[in-house]
Amino acid sequence: MPLSKAQANSQAGIYLHIPFCKQACHYCDFHFSTNLSFKSLMVHSIQKELALRQDYLKGIPITSIYFGGGTPSLLTLVEVEQLLNQVVRCFPIAPAAEITLEANPDDLTLEKLKGLHHMGVNRLSIGIQSFNDQALRYMNRAHTSAMAQNSVAWARAVGFDNLSIDLIYAIPGTTMCDWHADLTQALLLEPAHISAYCLTIKPKTVFGYWHKQGNIVELDETFAAEQFELTIAACAKQGYLHYEISNFCKPEKYSRHNTNYWKLGPYIGVGPGAHAYNGQQRQWNIAHNALYIKAIQNGKLPYTEETLTVANHVNEYMMTSLRTCWGCDFDWIYAQYGIDLMAIQKDYLEKIMQWKLAYLTGHILYLTNSGKLLADKIASDLFVDG
Known part of the structure; x- marks a missing residue:
């Protein structure tokens, strides 16, 4: 369920967008540049933005x-430390805060991993995408399957026990058979967390x-659905909780940062294209x-804001809530906003339950595995006007 008022006032996240990549993956439309000549100046600018925004989350x-990025693992150890030190200077950090760095396998050496672990990074999200070398070349990834497996082994060897790996299906x-092989290899590595995304063109x-x-030709929806269902079954068999449509974790190893997004907690995003949310307004920086x-160098925050x-x-x-294992709490919506969706959408709710796309437990709506394939459509059908 969403964060209570007390919870929302007691936790928040900071996202740092590192907008550089070694090369452009053929599927990616995130904001990034392959021109690294501005990297040092960008790090300095993000530090300055952190200072300019230090009052945004009200303590x-x-x-x-x-x-995140982009490719944060392109940063040097000195640059990562500079950014972390600036976060600590500008914001109150809770004990045992989760500190995640997205990384590509080809950027990770034992020396770099030791340095990241030593400075306090305690969670790695490794963009493996596939263990199939042919598929990696097709997507224009810079690493090989062997590099991917080595990066996980090295990370574990230096002390990282909270590892997430990204995979792409369809x-x-x-x-x-290709997807089954990818899943099998991923599960053999026993990461704490797996993100599995359906490729969309x-x-x-x-x-x-x-x-x-x-x-x-984009893979047919039925075939993509079969790969999604295989993912759910294979991860469940190995003890992973399917806690969000694209995310699976071992007990208590969910992404604290992304879960804060899904539960509508406040967060600040720094860097070009990054977003921020304080409970009332959303902001997004120029991309x-x-x-x-x-x-930023002129002391201005280049964002657009929406109330x-x-x-x-x-x-x-x-x-967001329908994508998660916590479901959509209609009583909470009524208590917060005075909107009785269970009454307003009674006929539609009966239909999706009859079609076995969703079920109600008391006042909380959950999607079935079939419903998760249509999550955005179901949510939009439930939208209120205004």
Whole structure:
């Protein structure tokens, strides 16, 4: 369920967007640049933005710090430490805060992993995507399967026990056997957490261009659904909790940072393209490296802001909560906003339960595995106007 008022006032997250990559993956439409010449200046600008934003969360303790991107593992150890030190200077950090760094296997050496662990990074999210070398080349990943497996072994050897690995399924040209092999290898590594994302072809990507030219065909929805169902079954068999549509974890090893997003907790995002939320407004920084740096160096915060309406709050809560194992709490919506969705959507709720897409336990709506395939559609059908 969503955070209570007391909980929301006692925890928050900080996201640092590192907008650089060694090379562009063919499926990715996140904000990044392969021009690393501005990297040092960007680190300095993010430090300055942290100082400019230090009052945004009104003193709420920071329970999670997340280096995302882009490719944060392109940062040097000195740069990571500079950013962490600035976070500590500007914000109150809760004891045992979760500090995550996203990394690509090709950036991880024993020396780098030792340094990250020593400075306090306590969770690694490794972007493996596949253990199939042919699929990795097709997606334009810079690592091999051997590098991926070595990175996990090295991370564990230096003391990381909270490891997450990212995988991608429904890759064009792959088979159910290919995905089964990827899952099997991932589970053999016994990470604390697995994120498994269905590949979607976005227009402003290489795959998008190929698709427009007729040179690539997106995997059929039924086949993607079968791979999703295989993922759920295989992870459950090995004791992983399916706590969000794309995320699986060992007991108590869920991503604290991302869970704060899904439960609508407050957070601050720094760096170009990063978002922030304080419970009333959402902000997002300009997604342009040079313009971001110029504004920050001039002491200005280059963001756009939106004040959320009651309908925005309710709809965002439904969109995120239905994706999780905690479900959508209709009593909470009524208590917070005076909207009785169980009465308003009575006919629709009966339909999706009859179709075995969802079920109610008391006042909480949960999606079945079949419903999870239609999560966004079901949430949008429940949206309130206004």
